[in-house]
Amino acid sequence: SQFNIEPVKPEIITINNSDEIEAYKSDKLSLQLQLEELNNQLILALDELKSTSQKLNLSASKSQVIEEELSKIQNAFNLSDSSLKKSNAKLLENEKTLKELEKALSDAELDIELIKFDLEIAEANLRAN
Secondary structure (H helix, E strand, O other), rough: OOOOOOOOOOOOOOOOOOOHHHHHHHHHHHHHHHHHHHHHHHHHHHHHHHHHHHHHHHHHHHHHHHHOOOOOOHHHHHHHHHHHHHHHHHHHHHHHHHHHHHHHHHHHHHHHHHHHHHHHHHHHHHHOO
16 A cells, blocks of 8 residues: 555765865865964064064153153253353343443542642642742
8 A cells, every 4th residue: 555665775875075075184284384374473473562562661761761861951951041141140230330430430530630630720829829
């Protein structure tokens, strides 16, 4: 009858894909080698980055020291400049005083000459009398 079907015998199918497997293995090995090379390059790049970072930090420290030194020099310059301005003001004041004294001396010399002249006239008048 229709329900008395004999089971189908399984067939074993052999697939020859050894070439594909070898290609896969070869690709896998190639990719592993590329990954290892990229990993080595990354390690070298990280080492270089670390070295560059250390150099940058050192440069920043040196820059800060130079800026502090420059600030000290600027402060010293400002003090010197202030002192120079005070000295110049004092010098101008002394020059003014000197001119005033020279004028007073010149006036005094003129007064002395006038007094001498008056004295000579007075002596001449005394002799004449």
